[in-house]
Amino acid sequence: METAEIRRRWLTFFEGKGHAVIPSAPLIHEDPNLLFVNAGMVPFKPYFLGQESAPWDRATSVQKCVRTGDIDEVGKTSRHGTFFQMNGNFSFGDYFKRDAIAFAWELLTSDQADGGYGLDPDRLWATVYEDDDEAERLWQEVTPLPAERIVRRGKKDNYWHMGVPGPGGPCSEIFYDRGPEYGQEGGPEVDEDRYMEVWNLVFMQYDLSAVRAKDDFDVAGELPAQSVDTGMGLERIASILQGVDNMYEIDEVYPVLAKAAEMTGKTYGATGAKTAGESHPDDVRLRVVADHVRSSLMLIGDGVTPGNEGRGYVLRRMLRRAVRSMRLLGYEDPALPELLPVSMEKMSASYPELRDGFERIAQIAYAEEQAFRRTLASGTQILDTAVVLTKESGGEQLSGSDAFKLHDTYGFPIDLTLEMAAEQGLAVDREGFVALMEEQRQRAKADAKAKKGGHANTEVFKELRSAGATDWRAYTELTTEATVVGLVSQGRRVEEIAPGESGQVVLDRTPFYAESGGQIADAGVISGDGTHLVVKDVQRPVKGLVAHTVEVVTGPVRVGTPVLAEVDPQWRIDACQAHSGTHVVHAALRQVLGPSALQSGSYNKPGYLRLDFAWNQGLSADARAEIEHVANLAVRDDLPVSAAYMTLPEAREQGALALFGETYDEQVRVVEIGGPWSRELCGGTHVRRSSQIGALTLTGESSVGSGVRRLEAFVGMNALSYLATERALLAQLSEIVKAPGPQLPERVSELVARLRDTERQLDALRKEQVAAAAGSLTDQGEDVGGITLVATHVAGGSAADVRQMVLDTRGKLGEDRPVVVALTGDGGAKPVVVIATNQAARERGVKAGALVRVAAQTLGGGGGGKDDLAQGGGADASKVDDALAAVRRELGASS
Template sequence: MKTAEIAQRYLNYFEKNDHLIVPSASLVSDDPSLLFTVAGMVPMIPYLTGVVPAPHPRIADVQKCIRTNDIEEVGRTARHGTFFQMLGNWSFGDYFKEGAIRYAWELLTSSEADGGLGFDEKDLWVTVYETDDEAEAIWRDIIGLKPERIQRLGRADNYWNTGQPGPGGPDSEIFFDRGPAYGKDGGPAVDDSRFLEIWNLVFMQDFIENIRSKTEFDIVGELPQKNIDTGMGLERVAFLKQGVENMYETDQVRPVLDRAVELSGRTYGAVHEDDVRFRVIADHVRSSLMLLSDGVRPSNEGRGYILRRLMRRTVRAMRLLGVDAPSFPELFEVSKDAMKSAYPVLETDWSVLSAAAFAEEETFRRTLASGSTILDLALDETKKAGGSTLSGSEAFLLHDTYGFPIDLTLEVAEEAGLDVDRPAFDELMRGQRERAKADARNRKRQLADVSVYREFRAVGETLFAGYTDLQTDSRILGLIVDGAPVQTASEGQVAEVILAETTLYAESGGQVADKGTIVGTGFELDVLDVQKPVPGLISHTVHVASGSVAVDDRATTVVDAANRRAARQAHSATHLVHAALRDTLGKTATQSGSLNRAGYMRFDFAWSQPLSVETRSEIEDITNRAVNDALEVTTRIVSLDEAKEAGAMALFGEKYGSVVRMVDIGGPWSRELCAGTHVSSSAEIGLVSVVGESSVGASNRRIEALVGQDAFRELAAERTVVSQLSAALKAPRDQLSTRIEELQSSLKAAEKRIAQFEAKEREGRVPALAESAKPAGAFHVVAASLGEIGSADDVRTLTLSVRERLGSDAAVVALGGVANGRPIVVIATNDAARAAGAKAGALVRIAAGVLGGGGGGKDDVAQGGGTDASALDAALDAVVTELKGA
């Protein structure tokens, strides 16, 4: 039974049993404490906690998930994968334990001919929470499961909670017995390799607090509404139904593994370590493809770093299998073909997704090449110093800064006959992980408890009237101060205001929040920010400028009209720039982020190369021609399917419901899904001036532009500068470039002549300085101040020239000078001086200490400086004194 068929049977069964079927949420989680959707229940948390009313009492879905905390186990066990799909059915105050158990059992054990999954009852075991008599009785007395195949386990195994105060409850898990070949008998309590968990039924009934660990917390009461949260692992069911050994050999994953086998020329099943690498490749390629399809792009932080790590582990595994040539064009296409029936977006967006994948592989191949050079130098230095072990810090630097894998460092070092201080490397890695965990915990602690919005959201969604009006009368539904609901807020306080209706736009879709005020009888509130803390609810953060405001007061929202007009211009300009980019660069130049505020727009897009000046100009020209053409801007509320059929662009990072707002500029020329505010005609934008284009990652670029009056003011300022230059250089505007090039050429020629003169003058000082050498202990010493100098390089050049002039006797040269008001000292020693104990690095630190600064270098030449130029002679005397006592 194919994986997609299993998923469809699941959805068909629950749809038949009055469940609303919802699409998978994005792998990019809405929860700011999570990088990804790590479990099937994550998108349902607002419904499970009651913060947001569920759209239906019963829901079923197939949810995409990414989890990388066990990444080192991938390929080594039958069940660890980074990307997986959870089949979930949910009840929000509807059916409870008996209903959940009945549905699960019926679907699992019904015949395939009747639409079920066809598992044999004799192969199934269950566990229940140690005190859950009710669940055990249902399994035993209603389902008819033999008591010896029902096992009770404690909190560590059969109690679910989020790890934070809130809902929790006992669960019941269903296991499949894989047979005696996989372990000993005795049920899941004895062996979880033989007995594989396939379905978890969570009975969410308790409210818990004071969480000290996974098993230590206090159950303080019952939830007002009992919910069902279940999850069945699609990949686990698939490998059982397909009769294969693990998830990597199922129909959605195995094709990638097979292609890796073909490319490597090796055999799957012959060598254990090779098999692990094949499975890692199969898993990571699919995970990377799915992350790319949800808008994630490789980078050095956050989600992008996780994606980059998956992709680079794939390249590394292929290299260890003997494949040095690019492999992503082969592997990713195979994964796309295996997954596209379940996720058609992989086919429709293939050109964009593949371009990002291939660019990352090429980037990492360059990294491997440069990292190899750095590693070779480090190994040479270790050998020259007589060492046999590369330091852990150098290995960590290669890994952390250059992305060079530790196992590759170990391999190359071994080939060079050296060891690597792996314990020291591991300790540095542990420190990095601890810092990352602490940062994550800190971010989690800083999150507001969104349950404070539950009662306000229960009233309904906040009505946004700002598309057509700048003012509206409303009622204050709630006030929040310091995270807690209050009845009033007084002058000087900062509070959150929840209204039934508002014209103030909440930050979303790249557009910043509106500015404005909220006024009513006896109060005026300055709006500081507008956000959507939970879906459907708008919260206004305000400063109470005067008076006192209370719940149930009537209030009027007033939008700052000038700011809104400029913000509309910028947002509509962003759509025009996006269309112009796709006209110029092609359909693969898709948006990956944006920011729009009054007078300014920033647009990030998928592209790996800098734009030429000509391309930038063309994009700007197409955009302003669209402005000049006064294109009509229309908005329509349509179904998501209608919008996709019409070719509307769905943008990175945005979540869409079944009904969406589609914005057209010039008909289909620019057609995007967007909830932002827009002009009614492109002519209202006025002007778009591109002021910057830069890199924001290996495969992403950024365009910045000023819009409307800000664009005009910027161009007017440039015109003033041009006029001033024209007057100063006595050249017409159209000849300015030629005149400046002529001046630059003249300046370079003059600088060259000056440099030649200075070099000659420096060389002329060498004989006199060398003749000034005086004995100091066992050394001939030149110690002199050169006065004002051009740069430290001048002192260094002169110091080395004098040292060469002094011959083979033990000689030390210490010269100082003042550059831009700061003293500089350079000290050089020859071979005989070093043999007699004179070390330039140690001597320069003495001099720099007198100057109030620091310095360092090698034994033969070193440089230092400080802040007290008047102490330069004293610093040089300190060096001579030190040498006399050596």
């Protein structure tokens, strides 16, 4: 049974049992504590925590998940993976243990012809929490499962909670016996390789007041409503129903592994262990490729782009690990163009949007592979230099700092550094590398903590939210009478905030737009009897609650105070222009470049917008001009702007575009500009007709990462001001070069050409002078211990000049006797020293690199290079004679 069919049967079964079918949420989740959705119940957390009322009594989903905590273990065993899918059925105060057990047993054991999975009941086992007599009794009442196949286990195995105070409860896990070839007999307590867990039924019935560890917590009492949260790993049940050993061999994963094996000439499983123990390195690498290609496909599909931090870094690491694994398997050509389409073909059966968006996905992935290939080339050069210097100094291992620099600056994986260093006979200081990585992690944590320092503890806002949601009126009003229902200062609830202090104000209703969807918050004031507050920021710290960060000018402001909340009207107008302008630019972009140029992020504030989009090359001047032209035609045509609410499936059916990375409710707001010309899911504020955007001018286009470009623009009065500045600048340039505006490009080109000709003539003259000077240097040789040394200072000589003179002089002196040429120059910002040796000198043990380091240290700097030619520099030009003297001494001592 194919995985897509297993998924379909799950949803059909539970829909038939009265469950609302909920589409998978994107892998990017609004929870600030999660990089990605990592469990099937994550989108339902607000309902289980009591922060919101569930819109359904019972629901079911197949949720996309990514777990990256053990990414380094992927491939080493057949059990570790990053992307997976979790089948779940949920009850919010509706059915409980009896029905959850009955549903699970029916779906697992019903004949496949009747829509079930057709598992042999005699191979199923159940575990229950050690004190859960009710669950054990229900397993015997509801199913034919014999008592000897119902096992009691402790808190570590059969008790579930979120790791924080809140709902929790015992759970019951279902295991499938894969047979004696997979391990010992005796149930899951004996061998969890043979007995594979396929389903976990969590019975949320207690309120936990404190959670210290998985098996250490306090129970405050019963929950007011008992709920059910279940999870079945789709990949696990697929491996059973498809008769394969593990997730890497199921129909959604194995084709990528097989393709990688074909490309590299490897045979998967030929020398590796099937179920336990150490796997062959080739098998590990093939699994890494299969897992990371699929995970990357799903992440890019949900709007993640490669980057150097957060989600982007995880994606970049996976893509690069896949490419590196192919390299280690012996495949040197670009691999992703061969592998990614294979994964898309399999995954699009369940997620058809992958096929629709594959051009964009492929652009991003392939651009990242090309960037990594360039990284490998540059990193290899840096590594080779580090290896030479290490060997010159007599070292036997590459320093941790060198390995860290390769990793941090050049994106060079530590495993690749280890491998390539070993090929050249060196070890790597792993402990030093790990220590530097830990220092970096600590700095990142401190930085993140500092950035979060201005935000109050969300627990405080959860308490305020429990009293009711904010009546949000940003779409319809700019001024609203309200009451202060909560005040927060330095993360704590307070009763008042004094003049001169700042804090967060929660009102029962507000017209202020809270920052979201790329649009920054409104500005304005909140005032009352003797109270005047300036609004600095507006956020939603928890869903349904709006918090205003304010500075108290006069006051104090107290809880219960009636106030008037007033948005700055000009700010709102300018913000609407910018947000509607973003939609117009996005539509123009897609019209000019094609539908694959999808927005992947945006930011807009009064008068300014920027839009990030998937594209793997810079835009030509003609393309930028056409995008701006199309956008301004839309402004001129005075297109109607409208917003309507509908279900998410309805919006998708109408072709509405969703911003990657956003999480949407079942009811979504669709904003149209000119009907289908621009139709996007959006919660922002907008103008009523496109002409109200005013002038729109693109000001910049640049790269912000592999496969991602950024457009920037001004709108409204800011656009007019920008154009006026450009016009004034054009007039000034015309006056300087004495040419009218239309002739300015030709005139400037002419001047640039003349300048280049002059520079070429000067360069030729300088080379002649260098050659002449080099000829005279051959007469300045002195004997130092049987070695001819030419050591002098070239006043005004640049690094290039000095290097050329050194090479020419060495060439003229020939190989009849040992020669060292050492010249310094001061024609650049800092003094430079270049030293060359001939073959005869090197046979005497004289090395240019060692001599340069002596000279550069005297200059207050450093340097290095090869035995025949080396270069260095310093900070103190007054020490050039001392530097040359140091070379003489070193040469005399060595000879």
